[in-house]
Amino acid sequence: MIFERKHIISTKDFSRDEIDLILDRAEELEPVARKGHLDLLKNKIIATLFFEPSTRTRLSFDTAVKRLGGSTIGFDTATSTSIAKGETLFDTIKIIESYADAIILRHPREGAARMASEISSVPIINAGDGAGHHPTQTLLDMYTIRKECTKGIGDLNVAIVGDLRYGRTVHSLVYALSLYGTKLSFVAPDQLKMPSNIINYLKRGGIEFFETSDLNKVLEDADVIYMTRIQKERFPDPSEYLKVAGSYRITTDMLAGVKDDMIIMHPLPRVDEIEPGVDSTKHAKYFQQSFYGVPVRMAVLSLVLNAEM
């Protein structure tokens, strides 16, 4: 079993075969994720250490553990723990590894999960490290694309829109999609363009991509529109944020010329990137996408803990 006791830190650590394996397992577990229960993690204790607030990620991990018959310990704010007294993450991990069979870690510092994986004897699952990685978000995005699109991942044209500079989810997603040869379009204002290291990576790999600041240029050909929030909290200078806030918004009127089977995704939470009227159209898949976090996280947990189906 290639995932047994493996740390899940970055999507970059995965091959295409490994991603496929996780998505296949998620497919098997999806009926259980909807309304079921298995004992795959019976007698397993999973620690959820959330050093910064999160709603969907924490609750979907919690749901995933409980759907698989396991139990959770942990915290969702560091203020009520020894961390508030100055305890290091190093010490926290060394203590919790003796309590739990796996640790799900969300931390505001980039590289926190990588450090934890080097000292932990139990698998670390990165649930977001600052602006670094959030691998299970990418995996659920990939799962959504695979489930909700009528063509294979490699045959799609995926347009990613919004904050491409600071958005950690899109960087990992681009990496994962590139493994499948997916055609990519990037829509962002100049200040928020995709970083050069990712552009160079795509060029080196011969991956086809297109950059523009005009959302209308990609609507007609896109199979997937992946909207992202322009994140106020990532801007060092608030005046720079105001220049680009609200740059892109999908409205029902804009859907007139799109492909019949085009889907709209969003990692959520949204602010005003998607008009509420879009929610009731066949194109809206972002709430479904959010649900898919449960089977995907069930898949990851069952694989790293070698829970045979």
Place this chain on the structure above:
Amino acid sequence: MTTERELRVKPIVNGTVIDHISAGQALNVLKILGITSHTKSVVSVLMNVPSGHMGAKDVVKVEDRELDPEEVETIALISPKTTINIIRNYEVVEKFRVETPRSVVGLVRCGNPNCISNTNEPLESRFFVESEDPVRLRCSYCEFVLETELAEHLL
């Protein structure tokens, strides 16, 4: 008659001649060696010396001192073409070019202020060397890439 060139490279009895330093990096080499205005050592610093290969180079001569491997490794990060000459009794007993290591541990501070290595965690900074000349370092924790003003990030 003594030429200007001979004056610049006047031999030392014992010590180290650090040659082919990238122009402008001599003061950073002194910083790496911990040489300050309070030093008791005899130190010669030549800056922007014409060089056939490099156009211009810096040279540092430190008398009665040989460098340790960590100092040599650190010099390689800011000046990868540097050569080290060990002098004993006026003779060059060893001459070698610095080598950029494959990884750099505990020598450089990550340029990402939000990196876990810039906290009070009990860990040393660690970088993979992505490119030797010019030197590009990638933090093995947060993946931040350091490629300019490396000298400012030396620990």
